[in-house]
Amino acid sequence: MIKFIFKGILRDKSRSLLPIIVISLGVFLTVLLSGWIGGVFSDMIDVNANFITGHVKILTRAYAENKNQLPNDLALLDVEELITNLNSDYPDMEWVKRINFGGLLDVPDENGETRAQGPAVGRAIDLLSPDSKEADRMNIVNSIVKGSIPAKQGEALISDDFAEKFSVNIGDQVTVFGSTMNGSMMFKTFIVSGTISFGTALLDRGAIIIDISDAQLALDMYDGASEILGYFNEGSYIDAKADSVKASFNTKYSSVDDEFSPQMFKLRDQEGLDQYMTLADSMSGIMIFIFILAMSVVLWNTGLLGGLRRYSEFGIRLALGERKGHIFKTTIYEAIIIGFIGSVVGTALGLGAAYYLQENGIDFSSIMENVTMMFPPVYRAVVSPDLFYIGFFPGLIAMTLGNALAGYAIYKRKTAQLFKELEV
Amino acid sequence: MDIIKINDLVKRFPVGKGHFTAINKINLSFGKGEFAGFVGPSGSGKTTLLNIIGSLDTPSEGSTIVMDKSISELSHKQAARLRNMYIGFIFQTYNLLPVYTVFENVEFALLLQNISASERKKAVMEALEWVGLTDKVKSKPNMLSGGESQRVAIARSMVKKPEIVLADEPTANLDSKNSHHILQTMKTLNKELNVTFIFATHDEKVMKYLNRIITLEDGKVVSDKENKS
Known part of the structure; x- marks a missing residue:
């Protein structure tokens, strides 16, 4: 049948x-x-994880409370030791340090006088270490419009919008004005190695991307960082795992009595992502x-x-x-x-x-x-x-x-x- | 010995709040090997009577005994088994399954009987030989003429060697030549296999072949006589 x-x-x-x-x-x-x-x-x-939140993020307690002001005077210190400990405690995760900073981006003319100026939002990531995955994580190579990724200290990528608006070419100099971690004035000149467009106004408006060693030097943040981001080796966010890592880290390293003690946040805790x-x-x-x-x-x-x-x-x-x-x-x-x-x-x-x-x-x-x-x-x-x-x-x-x-x-x-x- | 006994059979169908009496106190019996037919105008109860004998319908009153089984007392399964084992149907519109070949259409009745493939093949070929269609085994129904289609339907009804074949207006869609051919085939099978054939018809050509003509009118038998023509 x-x-x-x-x-x-x-x-x-x-x-x-x-x-x-x-x-x-x-x-x-x-x-x-x-x-x-x-x-x-x-x-x-x-x-969001790649650019801002990580799968987990570590900040000082004080920085976390004022993070919208990018308060690098409240940033993490002794980050190399902390990262060594993190690698030991959580071997199936990758830890990266970043510095976020604000300031003015100045474009000089042939005489060294200001030709143009605009607000800048700086991101300092590990661009120069040979085993760094940061450039891939932020899709930098594919987002470059002109030029190339910084190959040495003193080079920077700037927003393509900014470069177009102020006629900045590859090889030109730009100067960042801001304040150091200790509150002093900061002037640092970079050579533009390339222009970048992520396709999102939030990331592109006034952006300048430099290597973290340059930022540490310019901002007097030796062995310091605004934040340490942690990424699961699986590649995607796992909320239960993030909960577990966050709980164990905060128990071990964080103290409510010390505003400079590190505090971990998971992705869902940040930016309204929950x-x-x-x-x-x-x-x-x-x-x-x-x-x-x-x-x-x-x-x-x-x-x-x-x-x-x-x-x-x-x-x-x-x-x-x-x-x-x-x-x-x-x-x-x-x-x-x-x-x-x-x-x-x-x-x-x-x-x-x-x-x-x-x-x-x-x-x-x-x-x-x-x-x-x-x-x-x-x-x-x-x-x-x-x-x-x-x-x-x-x-x-x-x-x-x-x-x-x-x-x-x-x-x-x-x-x-x-x-x-x-x-x- | 009678293989069909109908006693005081009444069949009513609900119509609105009342009912319509299609069969009214009919008493009949059929012996093995008869070649009989119900004749009469439309609405006289011919098809209803065939359906009750074929266990497709049940009496409202009275009894119908087919192969010693009371139709009104049969469950769905028992009625299906009675049809499958003992009763063949031939319809006015042939009703062959269009996607299956001639062989498969005839074979279908045997699939329900758990017969082995080799036995089925033998039985199907024999049935097709009776109707002269062994050269059409692989043809589909849409490749056959009306006469050939009805011959396949006859083979399908005969393949399981039933005791009774019920034919409802089997020649209504056929021309004169094909009608005679079909009727001749059925008459031969009736004689050779001693199968009881009961027709429902108002076709004069069919009547000439019948040995017994039962005339119905308004659900009643008005005459029941041997046909010597």
Whole structure:
């Protein structure tokens, strides 16, 4: 009988091809959308982690309370020793130091007089160590518009907007005015090695990026840093792990009585990301649920129509002595076979498309030029294990339920009444 | 010995708040090997009577005994088994399954009986030989003429060697030549296999072949006589 059913499915295109196309399409869209939504939210979290929050971040207690003012007078000291301890305590994490500073960026003319000046937001990261991953983490090489990444101390990358506005060329000098960690005036001149655009106003406006050794020297922050960021070697943020690391670090190193003692914050503690991630989880869940529900209704309807279309065939089979229960059962078998094929095809196509978008992404930077929130310019899907079943089971179940409903109508009708309706 | 016994059979169908009596106190019996038919105008109860004999419907009153089984007392499963084992149906519109070949259409009835593949093949080929269609085993129904389609339907009804074949207007969609061919085939099978054929028809051509003609009118038997034409 199974062979008989298979032959019917293979030969009757309207019984197989249309439902398989509908299921494949529905499952494909579910998988792709799930991967895309997951990827977009993950990208937004990653970009925040890479640029601002880390997976965990260490600041002094006093700095944390005033962090919007970039108060380097309250920065961490003895950071090398602290990083050595961190590497020992948490060997499956990477720790990096950064200095954030504000000031004025001055562009001199040929006589050394000020030609142009603008507010600057400086980021000092480890650009020069051969094993540093900071440039990759902040996607600096790909974000360079002109020139190249600093190759030695005294070089800097500046915002391409700034460079365009004040006609700054590669090799020109710029001077940063600010204050040192100890409150003295700071003047430091850099050679522009390149211009950079991250595609986000928050990062691009007045940006200057230098090596951390230059910043330590200029700001009198020997063995100091504004913050130490920690990244899980897994590459993505894991909230439970961050909780555990934060709890053990703060117990061991932090003291409420010492405002200069280090304090660890996890990603969710910072920049309103807790609410964002809660919202993201809910939103993606709701969107996927609504989409799956809509797809299920379509597939259910397809199954129902398929069943109704075959009323005449069922009538003949009843007359030949097949039991109603057996007809119902074979209808379900068919639905399972068709649902399985459609779900496999849809899942494969969805995974393929999600993988493509994971590798290539879609660049939205042109429409986010003036957005001052921390959004990644390129959004990518993410292929996660749940994509293997998130569309597969709804596809299979919706098809089976649709056919079950059609079959149930047959099963519950009196044979004589059914036989009349079947127009045999 | 009678294989069908109908006693005081009444069949009513609900119509609005009342009911319509399709069969009204009919008493009949059929022996093995009969070639009989119900004739009468539309609405006289021919098809209803065939459906009750075929266990597709149940009496409102009275009894119908087929192969010693009371139709009104059969469960769904028992009724299906009775149809599967003892009763073949032939319909006006052939009702072949369009996606299956001639062979598979005829074979289908045997699939429900758990018969081995080799036995099924033998039985199907034999049935197709009776109707002269062994050269069409791989054809699909849409490749057959009306006459050929009805011959496949006959083979499908005969393949399980039933005791009774119920044919509802089997020639209604056929021309005169094909009608005679079909009827001749059924008559031959009736004689050779001693199968009981019961028709519902108002086709004069069919009536000429019947050995017994039962005329129905308004759900009642108005005549029941041997046909010597």
